[in-house]
Amino acid sequence: MKKTLSAVALIASVMTAPAAFAAERTITFAVDNMTCASCPYIVKTSMAAVPGVTKVAVSFEAKTATVTFDDGKTNPDAIAAASMNAGYPARPTQQQGS
Known part of the structure; x- marks a missing residue:
């Protein structure tokens, strides 16, 4: 029983570990193909739709x-892919809080 309880505790700690190390990050992307006033709205909407x-x-x-x-x-x-799927290729240029 003691070994089973220890194994369950170990599995639970491993499963919750990624959430414990998650952090908020900020990144700047260079975005191609923005040529009109509605382009920023489309880029913002597509990137904001990514969970997280x-x-x-x-x-x-x-x-x-x-x-x-x-x-x-x-x-x-994933964020760059969402922008690309909307027609605006994006590539990271600057990261903060990484």
Whole structure:
């Protein structure tokens, strides 16, 4: 019984470990193909729809998107893929809080 309880405790701690190390990160993406005033809205909407993304700020002038997200729920590749799927290729340029 004691071994079973120890095994269950070990499994539970391993399963909850990724959540314990999750952190909020901010990353800036260079975004291509933004040519009109509605483009930033589309980029923002597509990136914000990714689970774990908490904030998106898009600059039409700088052609960038700054995204804050929970790295336990998503990653920069998933955010860039969402933008790419909307027609706006994005690549990371700057990371904070990593």
